[in-house]
Amino acid sequence: MLEVLLSWAVIFLTTYGVGEGGARILHRHLPASPALASRITPKLVLGLVVLTVYSEFFSLFAGVGALCHLLVIGGLVVFLLRSKALRGAYRHCFSQFRDILKTHTGLVLLAIVLIIAFYSSRGTFHTDTGIYHAAAIRFIERCGVIKGLANLQLHYGYNSAYLVLCAFFSYAWLPGIGANAGGTLALHTLTGFLACFASCYAALGLRHWKAHRLHLADAARIALLLYVLTNACGLMSPATDYGTLLFSHLLLCFWLDVVEERAEKGTAGDRRLRDNSYGYLCVLALFLVSMKLSAAAMVLLVLYPLVRLIRTRRGKAVLAFLLLGFVSFVPFLIRNVILSGWLFYPFEAIDLFSVPWKVPVAYSLVDSAQIKVWGRCLYDITKVDLPMREWIPVWWDGQYDYDQMLLYALMASVPMSVIDLLLLRKNRIRLRDHLDAVLLAISLYVSVGVWFVTAPFVRYGLAFLLTTPLLSVSLFFSLLRGKRSFWKAPGIYIPKSQNFLLGVLG
Numbered sequence: 001m002l003e004v005l006l007s008w009a010v011i012f013l014t015t016y017g018v019g020e021g022g023a024r025i026l027h028r029h030l031p032a033s034p035a036l037a038s039r040i041t042p043k044l045v046l047g048l049v050v051l052t053v054y055s056e057f058f059s060l061f062a063g064v065g066a067l068c069h070l071l072v073i074g075g076l077v078v079f080l081l082r083s084k085a086l087r088g089a090y091r092h093c094f095s096q097f098r099d100i101l102k103t104h105t106g107l108v109l110l111a112i113v114l115i116i117a118f119y120s121s122r123g124t125f126h127t128d129t130g131i132y133h134a135a136a137i138r139f140i141e142r143c144g145v146i147k148g149l150a151n152l153q154l155h156y157g158y159n160s161a162y163l164v165l166c167a168f169f170s171y172a173w174l175p176g177i178g179a180n181a182g183g184t185l186a187l188h189t190l191t192g193f194l195a196c197f198a199s200c201y202a203a204l205g206l207r208h209w210k211a212h213r214l215h216l217a218d219a220a221r222i223a224l225l226l227y228v229l230t231n232a233c234g235l236m237s238p239a240t241d242y243g244t245l246l247f248s249h250l251l252l253c254f255w256l257d258v259v260e261e262r263a264e265k266g267t268a269g270d271r272r273l274r275d276n277s278y279g280y281l282c283v284l285a286l287f288l289v290s291m292k293l294s295a296a297a298m299v300l301l302v303l304y305p306l307v308r309l310i311r312t313r314r315g316k317a318v319l320a321f322l323l324l325g326f327v328s329f330v331p332f333l334i335r336n337v338i339l340s341g342w343l344f345y346p347f348e349a350i351d352l353f354s355v356p357w358k359v360p361v362a363y364s365l366v367d368s369a370q371i372k373v374w375g376r377c378l379y380d381i382t383k384v385d386l387p388m389r390e391w392i393p394v395w396w397d398g399q400y401d402y403d404q405m406l407l408y409a410l411m412a413s414v415p416m417s418v419i420d421l422l423l424l425r426k427n428r429i430r431l432r433d434h435l436d437a438v439l440l441a442i443s444l445y446v447s448v449g450v451w452f453v454t455a456p457f458v459r460y461g462l463a464f465l466l467t468t469p470l471l472s473v474s475l476f477f478s479l480l481r482g483k484r485s486f487w488k489a490p491g492i493y494i495p496k497s498q499n500f501l502l503g504v505l506g
Helices: 002-029 040-059 066-082 084-101 104-121 127-143 161-168 190-207 216-230 240-265 268-291 293-311 315-340 361-375 388-397 401-426 431-454 462-479 498-505
Strands: 486-489 492-495
Touching (some): 002 066, 002 084, 002 104, 040 066, 040 161, 040 268, 066 084, 084 104, 127 161, 161 190, 190 216, 240 462, 268 293, 293 315, 293 431, 361 431, 401 431, 401 462, 431 462
16 A cells, blocks of 8 residues: 555656646646646646657657656656746645645545555456456557557557556566566556546535535536545556546546636636637547547537637637647557557448558457447347347346446436426526537537447446436536525425426426
């Protein structure tokens, strides 16, 4: 456990420095709103994204080992010595930690850190970690990217940027003690670190829930905490599911933070900052796809800032965000082609390359069929074309009670969303004035739909399955705020007056 805490401290110092430096460069030209610009967590996420993309590019030429890591550490030391602003940012960050630890909130956050560190030091490895995650990380550490590696085992074609980031922070290169340098050390504590700072961020945000107007971001934070709680035993595993979904939860929280900020301030002078913030978050959404293709539908969020920036004639900003998205995504595509010969594997619809090491299309078809039938609890690729009415009952019976409860909540969110629309109409709130929140809701439902028709493993879609029902409920109660026609039962709010429902439906 002490080893976990020490590794987290090093990861934090590295990631925060990179994120702070990156934020200062980006915000100098494209300033963001306070919801992103003035908080520690978005800077940590930016640091992790920058380190991931850097490591992906580095892996194209060499292993992600000592040289890759020491270049970052050396650059940070140089900037610390030369930049008074960066040193001040570190001091301000530590002073915030010190002030929080003196409060009751600090005790709660300390408990969160220790509990997650405990589970990150012992628990169970994800099944796929033993199959290919750990081995893929070792290949990345030693060799970077290997041409045609997917032909050795098809799972190596499931290229994930998260595994490259895990390789960067495994410290297997440490002389004498690292697994690649004469020892046995190979740390896999990054998932626990992600869960730890994400949980602290969510808990801190919920501390001020009474001051929030809409509680949409609060719903996303609760979903994040539920995800960490239900997956605590697996946090010691460098699993792509965990990394992708933790980043997805943070993306949803950040987006709704900006939505809440707009609802509370509502000043025209902040529009450029908000548009820039949404632009940055859309780059993060595209980056998520490089972690796992199951997050692809979140790219729909790009539509909102793109339309906003075009309508306000900010062509330079559009080009800047397109460039950021390209830089963050192109190393993933290059690694895909080198590993498997496919731009996306296993996805045969886009067939652009004819290279000698290309995984045969027949193997790719079998692999993609296996993903579908296992997700549908069929376990037989000959049943991949079964109609939906036949495989849904089998799939439903294969779910645990907890999963079925979660799916019931998701189904209940659909009529709840219809009621929300009726309440919005009754309160004369126009949807076109809140397209940022509407597009997020649409993206969530599309993500759920894509998850369901492709590979409905509940663990693949937990970020969307948890957040969607909570958002519909939180919006419902936000619209009813101040009405005295409701009474409270344990966990249930029931209208006392039929006149209210008649008024909504009328």
